[in-house]
Amino acid sequence: MAAExxxxxxxxxxxxxxxxxxxxxxDRARQDGYRIMDxxxxxxxxxxxxxxxxxxxxxxxxxxxxxxxxxxFGFLLPYWTMVLAYPINIGGRxxxxxxxxxxxxxxxxxxxxxxxAFFGMWALNGLPQPYHPVFNVPGFERSNxxxxxxxxxxxxxxxxxxxxxxxxxxxxxxxVSDIPS
Amino acid sequence: xxxxxxxxxxxxxxxxxxxxxxxTETINSVTDRxxxxxxxxxxxxxxxxxxxxxxxxxxLMYSLTYLFIKGTGIWGINIPVGWGxxxxxxxxxxxxxxxxxxxxxxxxxLYQEWRTAINRLAEAMTLFAxxxxxxxxxxxxxxxxxxYWLLPYPNxxxxxxxxxxxxxxxxxxxxxxxxxSLLFWYTGLVxxxxxxxxxxxxxxxxxxxxxxxxxxxxxxxxWKNYNIAYLILAGISTPLVVSVHSVVSLDFASAxxxxxxxxxxxxxxxxxxxxxxxxxxLTITIPLRVFYKMQSIITMRHIENMAKVxxxxxxxxxxxxxxxxxxxxxxGETFERYFIQNRISGPYWxxxxxxxxxxxxxxxxxxxxxxxxxxxxVFLVCMFVNIGMWLERFVIVSTSLHRDFLPSSWxxxxxxxxxxxxxxxxxxLFLALLFLFLRxxxxxxxxxxxxxxxxxxESETH
Numbered sequence: 001m002a003a004e005x006x007x008x009x010x011x012x013x014x015x016x017x018x019x020x021x022x023x024x025x026x027d028r029a030r031q032d033g034y035r036i037m038d039x040x041x042x043x044x045x046x047x048x049x050x051x052x053x054x055x056x057x058x059x060x061x062x063x064x065x066x067x068x069x070x071x072x073f074g075f076l077l078p079y080w081t082m083v084l085a086y087p088i089n090i091g092g093r094x095x096x097x098x099x100x101x102x103x104x105x106x107x108x109x110x111x112x113x114x115x116x117a118f119f120g121m122w123a124l125n126g127l128p129q130p131y132h133p134v135f136n137v138p139g140f141e142r143s144n145x146x147x148x149x150x151x152x153x154x155x156x157x158x159x160x161x162x163x164x165x166x167x168x169x170x171x172x173x174x175x176v177s178d179i180p181s
Numbered sequence: 182x183x184x185x186x187x188x189x190x191x192x193x194x195x196x197x198x199x200x201x202x203x204x205t206e207t208i209n210s211v212t213d214r215x216x217x218x219x220x221x222x223x224x225x226x227x228x229x230x231x232x233x234x235x236x237x238x239x240x241l242m243y244s245l246t247y248l249f250i251k252g253t254g255i256w257g258i259n260i261p262v263g264w265g266x267x268x269x270x271x272x273x274x275x276x277x278x279x280x281x282x283x284x285x286x287x288x289x290x291l292y293q294e295w296r297t298a299i300n301r302l303a304e305a306m307t308l309f310a311x312x313x314x315x316x317x318x319x320x321x322x323x324x325x326x327x328x329y330w331l332l333p334y335p336n337x338x339x340x341x342x343x344x345x346x347x348x349x350x351x352x353x354x355x356x357x358x359x360x361x362s363l364l365f366w367y368t369g370l371v372x373x374x375x376x377x378x379x380x381x382x383x384x385x386x387x388x389x390x391x392x393x394x395x396x397x398x399x400x401x402x403x404w405k406n407y408n409i410a411y412l413i414l415a416g417i418s419t420p421l422v423v424s425v426h427s428v429v430s431l432d433f434a435s436a437x438x439x440x441x442x443x444x445x446x447x448x449x450x451x452x453x454x455x456x457x458x459x460x461x462x463l464t465i466t467i468p469l470r471v472f473y474k475m476q477s478i479i480t481m482r483h484i485e486n487m488a489k490v491x492x493x494x495x496x497x498x499x500x501x502x503x504x505x506x507x508x509x510x511x512x513g514e515t516f517e518r519y520f521i522q523n524r525i526s527g528p529y530w531x532x533x534x535x536x537x538x539x540x541x542x543x544x545x546x547x548x549x550x551x552x553x554x555x556x557x558x559v560f561l562v563c564m565f566v567n568i569g570m571w572l573e574r575f576v577i578v579s580t581s582l583h584r585d586f587l588p589s590s591w592x593x594x595x596x597x598x599x600x601x602x603x604x605x606x607x608x609x610l611f612l613a614l615l616f617l618f619l620r621x622x623x624x625x626x627x628x629x630x631x632x633x634x635x636x637x638x639e640s641e642t643h
Contacts, residue, residue, distance in 0.1 A: 019635065039401040042208070043632045044408055048401045059409045063417075077333060081341035090345045103350040103428055107357040110421050114361040114414060118368060121410035125403045128395035135398070141379035143399045144372075146208045 010133035010181035011037075011153035012164050013140070014173035019045040022148035025171040026051040029152060032167065036156040040134065040149040059121050066116025067109050074108030075101060133181045151179060198485075201295045202633050203477035211478065211630045215623050216380050218473050223620065226472065231616045237609020244602040245320060253323050255599040262582040262594035267321035269574040270604050272429055273457070274314035274611075275355065276450075276570060279422055280458020281307025282362060285369070286418035289411075295486050297629040298479045302469075303462050304366040305622075309614040310461075311359045313607040318351075320603075347431040354428040361421055365414045368407075371397050372628045426454040433577065439520035440581030443508065449501030453570060456494035456540075459487050460566035465615065467560045469624075478625055481554055488553040491566065495544035498573075502541065516586060524580045528593065532576050539569025 016022040019041060026039055030053050039048055078101040082088075087095050122128070134140055134151060143149050150173075152164055168176045206214075248255060258265040281303035288296035319328045331352045333342050342349045374394035381387035397403070430450035433441040463484065470479040509521040524533050543565035546552045553559060579594045596604075618624070 020639075040399045041401065041404070042399060043628055043635055044404040045401070049405050052401055054402060054405055057406050057409045059406050059413065063410075063413050067417075078344035081333060082344050086339065086341045088343070090343065093345065097345055100345045103347075103424070103431075104344060104353055106420075106424060107350070107353040110361060110417050110424075111357040113417050114357075114364050117410045117413045117417075118364045121368075121406045122395065124406050125400075127397065127403070130391075130396050132396060132398055144376045144379045145212060 008181050009154045009161060010179040011151050011155075011159070012161070012168060013134065013137045013149055013151045013177050013179050014168040014171065015139065015142075015175045015177075016148040016150065016172070017174055019043070019048075019148050021172055022150055023047055023051050025150050025168070025173070028171060029150065029167070033158045034152050034156050034164075035158075037150065037152045040140070040143040040151065042144050042146060042148075045148070058124055059117060062120035062124075063113050063117045066120070067113040069116075070109040070112025071105050073112065074105035077108075078104055133179050136180050137177050139175070139177075147174070154181075199481040201298070201480065201482055202630065202637070203480060204637075206477050206630075206634060208631050208634045211634060212376060212380075212627055214475065214478065215625050215627050215630070216377060218475075218619070218624065219377070219621065220380065220382065224472075227616060227620060231613060231620075234609045234613040234616060237606055238613050240602050241606025241610055244599055244606055245316075247599065248320060248603070249325070253321070255597065257595050257597045257600055259592050259594065261585045261590050261592055262579055264321075264578045264582060265594065266596045266600040266604060267317040269571065269578050270607065271314050271317035271321075272450075272574045273571050274310045274317070274607065275358075275429060276426060276454035276457040277461045278307040278310035278314065278358075278362070278458065279426060279451075279454035280462050281305070281310075282358075282365075282418050282422040283455055283458065284462070285365060286415040286422060289415045290419060294633060295483050297633055298475075298483055298625055299462060299466060299487075300629070301366075301369065301622075301626045302466065302624050303458075304362065304369070305615065305618045305624075306458075306462060306465065307362050308359070308366060309611045309618075311355070311362065312614070313611050315355065315359065316607060318355075347428065347435050350428045351432055354425045358421060358425045361414070361418055365418060368411060368414060369626060369629075370622065371395060372399065372407075373623045373626060375399070376627050377623065423451055426450045438581050438585060439509075439514075439516040440505075440524065440577065443505065445501055445504050445508070449498065449504075452494045452497035452501065453573060456491060456498050456566060457570035459491045459494065460563040460570070463487050463491065463559060463563045464567060467556050467563075469619070473619075473624070475625065478630060484556065484559060485550075485553045488547045488559050488562075491563070492544050492547040495540060495547075495566070499541045502537075520581060520584065523584050524576065527580065527584070529576070529580045529583075532572055532580070536569055536572040536576055539565040539572060543569070 014025065016025065022039055022041065023045055026037070026048060029037060030051060035053070037052065039045070039052060041048070075098065079096065079098075082097075082101075083095045090097075093100070134149075137149075139147070140149065150168070152159060152168070154161075158164075165176055256265055256267070258267075281300075284296050284303040285300040289300075319325045322328055322331075331342060331349070342352070371394055374390050375397035378387050378390040378394050381390060427447035427450065430446035434443055434446040436442060466479055466487075467484065470476050506521055506525075509517040512518075524530075543562050546558065546562055552562070583594050584591055
């Protein structure tokens with residue numbers, strides 16, 4: 001429940017009708033020197049990563065680590081149980097009969113990679129996050145429907161409540177609104 | 182700027198084919214159509230259907246309770262046929278699940294846009310089929326309350342699972358399959374749950390969808406990680422879908438029983454799984470798209486494409502049958518030759534010939550476009566396939582086991598009323614879960630369908 005007395009500004013939010021105009025605006029904003037900004041869209045917009053200057057995603061690396069952990073675990077588990085903890089003779093095979101553990105190694109690789117992809121992605125995205133200032137913007141629920149939004153945050157060194165607003169308006173935004181924090 | 186929006190190739194590839202999405206659909210109408218299936222009063226038909234299937238769930242509960250009291254003696258299993266209905270149904274259900282993963286993973290990697298309308302439904306079907314499948318091996322152990330012994334965990338008995346056994350591989354394969362399918366399905370749902378949250382008419386509903394939507398806000402940063410994670414999940418599910426039924430088939434193939442001990446089993450089982458799965462997706466989608474008026478999103482193109490996949494995998498399965506017969510003859514081995522002759526003309530000849538009718542003859546109708554575009558005909562063929570795939574497992578399990586190496590131990594096999602009630606009960610469970618899913622969650626991926634609309638609009642304006 002924020003008090004009515006001049007809540008600090010989180011940033012400015014511009015609303016666009018198409019993904020293309022959002023893309024153009026984001027590109028221009030970055031060229032203008034804005035860095036701390038984000039875009040919100042109902043579907044992923046191709047090219048927006050570059051327009052916003054986003055870095056490469058860490059997800060593939062996390063998944064690789066998960067997969068390597070999985071394959072190691074999938075070998076060490078049967079090795080430890082079948083060779084060290086509980087050695088039993090099955091059909092005269094050697095205790096370290098690793099080819100028979102390939103299915104276990106494979107399944108563990110998949111399982112651990114999937115967990116890494118799933119939890120890694122949500123962690124990188126900072127979700128679950130029940131509250132975020134952008135939800136205060138009137139009409140923001142249409143970001144899930146058919147509207148495209150560009151938010152320039154007040155933390156950005158180039159941010160100026162007046163100049164940034166007029167810049168966003170000049171980009172053909174349908175509406176520009178304050179994001180109360 | 183490194184990249185601009187590339188104009189997408191048009192969705193309508195050939196004039197002759199119906200489109201993947203009817204051109205009348207817009208970004209708003211898609212959302213309306215899919216969410217209104219949930220945000221409208223529950224239709225009477227839903228209540229009737231759910232009541233029927235829920236009472237079948239009660240039949241399942243009753244059968245399982247009786248089983249837990251009496252033990253597996255209430256079933257028709259005996260020695261030599263120790264596997265019976267429980268394993269037949271397990272393999273049947275797990276096979277049905279495969280279409281979901283194939284549609285969601287492999288077709289995503291192959292840029293098959295037509296998957297979008299059916300992937301959510303098929304993935305849900307996978308989960309429910311795996312849930313039904315999982316019941317059977319657990320109750321088949323005879324002492325299901327000790328089923329956790331299958332898992333490797335440190336225990337005071339100092340024993341561990343036997344990792345050289347395909348049955349233990351199966352535990353890993355099926356649990357991994359169920360878990361990864363759930364993660365994949367839920368990941369796909371999150372942006373749609375956010376739509377449901379924002380469209381909710383009251384606070385309570387918005388809170389519930391909101392909690393599962395994890396605070397999704399469609400940020401470009403999130404979409405970037407999300408898309409990569411989604412693609413990776415698809416990539417790792419692709420070998421998974423092939424591996425699960427391969428491992429299931431190794432339960433059979435690594436045994437020495439004639440009719441099981443065969444290297445054709447893994448590929449033949451995988452093809453059979455996809456065959457069964459697509460038939461089941463069609464069985465569900467054909468009535469569903471009419472009932473929920475989704476014909477403009479699940480178009481005739483989808484029905485035709487799925488019918489084609491059913492035909493192709495059906496041919497692979499038929500090739501598997503032929504190879505089995507040929508290899509038994511070619512091996513020159515007495516037991517192998519006897520088993521195939523017994524399968525074709527022994528006491529269970531009817532099941533073999535019914536299998537040929539259902540799985541080999543019936544799908545041939547799908548060669549004809551007139552059949553593929555006739556909903557009633559496709560539905561009928563799919564019912565044949567559903568039954569045929571069950572018969573296939575019946576043939577593999579019971580005809581192979583009832584004549585083993587020692588004539589003195591030969592016996593017959595038939596399911597009892599409890600075998601049938603458990604089986605019918607799981608069909609009820611599957612459909613009851615499906616009905617709940619249709620009532621509570623978007624049955625078609627909203628954001629992926631919107632992407633189709635956006636790409637189409639872009640290709641029109643550029």
